[in-house]
Amino acid sequence: MARNITLIVNGVKREVEIEDNELLLDVLREKLKVKSVKAACWRGECGACTILLNGEPVKSCIVLAAEADGSEITTVEGLIKDGELSPIQRAFIENGALQCGFCTPAFTLFCHYILSTRPDITEEELREELSGIICRCGTYKQIIRAVMQAKKHYKK
Amino acid sequence: MSFGAPYLTLPSFKYVKPKTLREVLEFLAEHGEDAKIMAGGVAVIDFLKERLTEADYIVDIKGIEELGGIKYEENKGLTMGSTITLYSLRESRIIREKYSALHEALKTLDPILIHRATIGGNICEAFPWMDTVPPLLVFDAELNIISLKGKRKVKLKDFIKGTAEIDLNPDEILESIFVPEPPVNSKSKYVKVLAKSEFGVVNIACLVSNPVDPSKRIVKLAYGAASPTPTLVPQVEEIFRREAPLNKLIEEATSVVLETVSPMTDIHASEEYRRYLIDVLTRKILFELLTAD
Numbered sequence: 001m002a003r004n005i006t007l008i009v010n011g012v013k014r015e016v017e018i019e020d021n022e023l024l025l026d027v028l029r030e031k032l033k034v035k036s037v038k039a040a041c042w043r044g045e046c047g048a049c050t051i052l053l054n055g056e057p058v059k060s061c062i063v064l065a066a067e068a069d070g071s072e073i074t075t076v077e078g079l080i081k082d083g084e085l086s087p088i089q090r091a092f093i094e095n096g097a098l099q100c101g102f103c104t105p106a107f108t109l110f111c112h113y114i115l116s117t118r119p120d121i122t123e124e125e126l127r128e129e130l131s132g133i134i135c136r137c138g139t140y141k142q143i144i145r146a147v148m149q150a151k152k153h154y155k156k
Numbered sequence: 157m158s159f160g161a162p163y164l165t166l167p168s169f170k171y172v173k174p175k176t177l178r179e180v181l182e183f184l185a186e187h188g189e190d191a192k193i194m195a196g197g198v199a200v201i202d203f204l205k206e207r208l209t210e211a212d213y214i215v216d217i218k219g220i221e222e223l224g225g226i227k228y229e230e231n232k233g234l235t236m237g238s239t240i241t242l243y244s245l246r247e248s249r250i251i252r253e254k255y256s257a258l259h260e261a262l263k264t265l266d267p268i269l270i271h272r273a274t275i276g277g278n279i280c281e282a283f284p285w286m287d288t289v290p291p292l293l294v295f296d297a298e299l300n301i302i303s304l305k306g307k308r309k310v311k312l313k314d315f316i317k318g319t320a321e322i323d324l325n326p327d328e329i330l331e332s333i334f335v336p337e338p339p340v341n342s343k344s345k346y347v348k349v350l351a352k353s354e355f356g357v358v359n360i361a362c363l364v365s366n367p368v369d370p371s372k373r374i375v376k377l378a379y380g381a382a383s384p385t386p387t388l389v390p391q392v393e394e395i396f397r398r399e400a401p402l403n404k405l406i407e408e409a410t411s412v413v414l415e416t417v418s419p420m421t422d423i424h425a426s427e428e429y430r431r432y433l434i435d436v437l438t439r440k441i442l443f444e445l446l447t448a449d
Contacts, residue, residue, distance in 0.1 A: 021204075
């Protein structure tokens with residue numbers, strides 16, 4: 001069944017027609033053209049499609065678009081404020097925390113979430129928390145370094 | 157979950173989101189046979205994608221007040237709404253302090269998926285390796301089930317009947333999970349061995365109370381991924397009530413466990429390897445908890 005839903009994507013209200021059996025991932029990528037949300041495993045394993053749904057990290061390949069009606073969605077583009085990159089984005093660049101870049105939008109966004117909610121996180125705790133996203137190039141070391149560097153910007 | 161390459165699209169169904177518990181129950185009373193309940197969707201959406209299940213209706217029960225929340229009553233126990241997320245449970249201080257085996261199990265799960273996955277979903281999925289089940293078994297969890305006809309209670313150990321088979325009628329839903337206050341002076345622990353996926357090859361939950369006094373000693377052991385369903389081994393409790401050297405009791409308990417479980421061979425591990433792990437880890441976890449001060 002087709003229905004109209006409203007999504008607030010990175011602060012912008014978007015209306016879109018969807019089917020009940022459509023995934024939020026597909027609606028974001030194909031209908032709203034938010035291409036930083038990557039599609040890879042399609043079963044909640046790799047984490048490349050991670051977004052913030054009403055502030056909580058979720059893997060959008062296992063969320064129905066219909067469920068998200070009225071929700072606020074943040075993708076990596078939403079971290080940019082007044083044309084300036086956020087501290088975590090800068091730290092990723094400065095530490096070369098990527099190789100092919102496919103997982104980078106998800107990692108950057110999720111690391112932003114982690115630092116926003118747990119600014120005192122230790123390196124050991126961070127390793128555990130990052131296990132929901134896979135970097136096939138294996139840049140975990142640089143990602144951890146980037147998060148530890150950006151940490152000071154998130155402390156109140 | 158990975159049973160093979162998933163389809164990239166879902167089969168067609170109608171998405172239904174009732175606003176109240178009453179509406180959920182009324183809908184299920186009428187369409188229960190053709191409906192699947194969804195809370196976090198972690199399992200249901202995946203199963204639909206893999207064509208392991210089908211439904212005319214997907215009933216979204218998340219956000220319904222009566223099915224959420226967590227409530228602890230001193231000396232009585234903990235009640236968890238079925239749709240509370242595993243993330244909220246992982247972050248709960250009460251669970252960390254009183255139900256450590258459950259906390260440790262929650263810590264092994266995907267840190268992103270747990271923002272959606274729910275305790276009710278984890279139980280009702282009823283696969284052998286569901287991580288919250290062995291800890292809930294050693295804590296003697298009881299489930300509250302509700303339908304338009306009324307409420308009933310069932311022990312978790314009787315609720316899971318087989319792989320992906322549960323004691324729940326199409327018009328019923330799991331309302332909440334109750335875990336009694338753990339026995340006094342008790343400690344609990346969870347061990348999980350991982351192979352190539354996030355699912356355990358063997359999961360063990362153990363609870364020990366009053367380790368030095370055989371007359372008051374309580375030892376409970378439950379296993380995940382070791383049988384077609386998560387398994388509590390109740391005979392262990394009697395063994396440890398006897399007066400005998402610890403190493404003899406541990407030896408005896410381990411052999412009873414190995415007679416009770418029936419591990420299978422799959423892509424993650426062979427039956428033989430699972431048996432070996434159960435043997436070694438049972439001794440280890442018992443020794444650790446029985447000799448702790």
